[in-house]
Amino acid sequence: MTAKNLSLVGDIGGTNARFALVDPGDVRPRHIEVLACGDYDNLDQAVVDYLQRAGAGSVGQACLAVASPVRGTQVRMTNNHWRFDTEDVRQQFGWSAFKVINDFTAMALGVPHVDEAHLVHVCGGPGDPRRPRLVIGPGTGLGVSGLVPTRSGWVPLMTEGGHVDFAPTDDLEMQVLRILKARFGRVSVERVLCGQGLVNLYQAHAEIRGVSAPLDAPEKITAAAVDGDDALARDSLRHFCELLGRTAGNGVLTLGSLGGVYLCGGILPRILPFFLESPFRNGFEDKGRMRPLLEYTPVHVVTDPYTGLLGAAEALSNPEV
Numbered sequence: 270m271t272a273k274n275l276s277l278v279g280d281i282g283g284t285n286a287r288f289a290l291v292d293p294g295d296v297r298p299r300h301i302e303v304l305a306c307g308d309y310d311n312l313d314q315a316v317v318d319y320l321q322r323a324g325a326g327s328v329g330q331a332c333l334a335v336a337s338p339v340r341g342t343q344v345r346m347t348n349n350h351w352r353f354d355t356e357d358v359r360q361q362f363g364w365s366a367f368k369v370i371n372d373f374t375a376m377a378l379g380v381p382h383v384d385e386a387h388l389v390h391v392c393g394g395p396g397d398p399r400r401p402r403l404v405i406g407p408g409t410g411l412g413v414s415g416l417v418p419t420r421s422g423w424v425p426l427m428t429e430g431g432h433v434d435f436a437p438t439d440d441l442e443m444q445v446l447r448i449l450k451a452r453f454g455r456v457s458v459e460r461v462l463c464g465q466g467l468v469n470l471y472q473a474h475a476e477i478r479g480v481s482a483p484l485d486a487p488e489k490i491t492a493a494a495v496d497g498d499d500a501l502a503r504d505s506l507r508h509f510c511e512l513l514g515r516t517a518g519n520g521v522l523t524l525g526s527l528g529g530v531y532l533c534g535g536i537l538p539r540i541l542p543f544f545l546e547s548p549f550r551n552g553f554e555d556k557g558r559m560r561p562l563l564e565y566t567p568v569h570v571v572t573d574p575y576t577g578l579l580g581a582a583e584a585l586s587n588p589e590v
Contacts, residue, residue, distance in 0.1 A: 276585055279315070279329040280375060280577030281306070283348025283409065288319040289578050290328065294486040296382050296582035300325075313353070313361060324328055324415045331359075332368040332581045334375030336409070337506050344369055348409070360424075373412035373533075377404040377425045379580030380416065380531045380571060387573035388531075389541065392550040395567045396529050405430070405517055405524035406534030406571075407466070407509075411459040413571065415524050424589040430520065431459040438515065441477070441508075448473045448548055458516050462509065464536065467491070469504040489537070495543050506540070507547050514552025518563050522556065538572045 278298060280287040286306050292476065300323040306484035309315040313335075337347040342355045380402065402416040413430025416423045432543030435456045437443045449456045449469060461470045465488040471490050474546050475482035484490045484502060493502035517530050530553075554563040571580070584590040 275325060275328045276582070277320070277328045277333075278567065278578050278581035278585070279331070280372060280575070280581060281312075281333055281335040281346070281351070282336045283346070284328045285576065287314055287578055288323075289575070289582075290315070290323055290325060291582045291585070294586070296579050297580040298582060301575060306346075306351060308348060309351075311353060312351050313358060316358075316362065327363065330364045330366040330585065331362070332370065334370050334372040334577045334581045334584075336372045339369055340373050343519060368584055368586075368590065370581070370590055371427060372493075372494065372546070373404070373414050374425045374427050374531050374590070375577045375580030375584065376406065376412065376442075377402075377414035377416050377531075377580065378423065378583040378590070379573075379576035379578070380404055380533075382579040382583060383571055383573045383576055387571060389570040389572060391532070391568040391570060392553065393529075393563070393567035396567045399526045400527040401524050402528040403517065403520045403524055403530045404533060405513075405520060405530065407462045407464070407513060407530055407536050408534035409464055411462045411466070411516075412534065413520065415526060416528075418528070419589075422587060422589070423583075424514075426524075431462070432457045434458070435461060436515075438521075445470065445473045446476050448476055458512070462513055462516060467505065467509050467536075470509055471502065472538075474505045474508070475501055490526070491536070491540050491543075495540055502521075507544065510544055510547035510549040511552040514549040515555070517568070518553040518556055521563060521566050522559060527562065527566050530566060532568065532570045533576060537570050541570065541572075544570070 275290045278289050286304045289301045355369050395419050404414045406412045411431030413428050415426035435458045437446045467487045472482045490502045492507035493499035554560050556563050
């Protein structure tokens with residue numbers, strides 16, 4: 270089947286590539302397939318295989334979200350072996366247009382299209398829908414983006430907000446900073462707020478207590494914390510959630526994002542009950558005289574696993590991308 274009226278969208282990470290098709294003027298993905306990047310030498314092979322699986326011989330245009338910096342036409346994936354030139358790929362498949370955007374930009378663009386059933390309210394009041402939104406999420410790194418509303422739609426902000434300085438607020442965090450500074454030199458907030466950041470935080474807590482830190486992966490720490498039988502893992506994960514709250518609150522004050530905070534990424538949906546009972550809210554609202562602004566700002570966890578595909582579909586027709 271030829272599908273020139275359809276568009277291809279994708280969300281490509283270090284391990285997996287999610288592909289889907291969308292109809293003109295629609296952002297809802299269909300024929301979603303998740304392919305292992307390691308099974309293909311490069312992007313073009315994966316696209317050919319996906320289109321065959323979807324029964325679409327060809328499509329008219331494409332937009333891919335990639336977990337890597339996007340500069341010019343050359344794309345080098347950060348955590349897998351794929352390398353490609355966007356113009357070469359466009360010509361190879363005969364697409365009228367081919368956009369490649371950062372994966373967290375796509376995450377931000379997808380947020381307004383996420384169904385209410387995939388938004389879990391954490392705290393905050395009604396907010397102001399006329400104001401910007403903050404999109405932030407711990408995963409492999411700490412992604413930070415924003416959405417600015419205009420008369421014609423949303424303008425996504427491409428930031429490196431995960432690399433701002435880690436700012437301690439008490440004696441415990443000063444000790445954490447000293448430990449991580451000895452290891453890394455400069456300590457960004459991403460050093461404590463991502464998968465490896467959780468490991469760093471857990472190891473720092475262990476060093477402060479003078480105990481061993483036997484767990485060496487974020488999923489092991491979260492499992493031990495959620496099970497409730499490992500005090501070190503539990504306290505480290507609670508601290509992680511509080512630090513995420515402080516960082517998100519700082520983002521609200523910086524961006525003026527009274528339109529809401531949207532917490533994305535793969536970590537939080539897997540620990541949702543633990544997270545909802547954590548000190549996140551205290552960290553988020555603890556802004557002194559600015560507390561009323563934070564209490565007014567709604568915070569949601571985004572649980573839709575295909576938010577990036579929604580964003581890639583939005584980017585196809587968004588002139589600001």
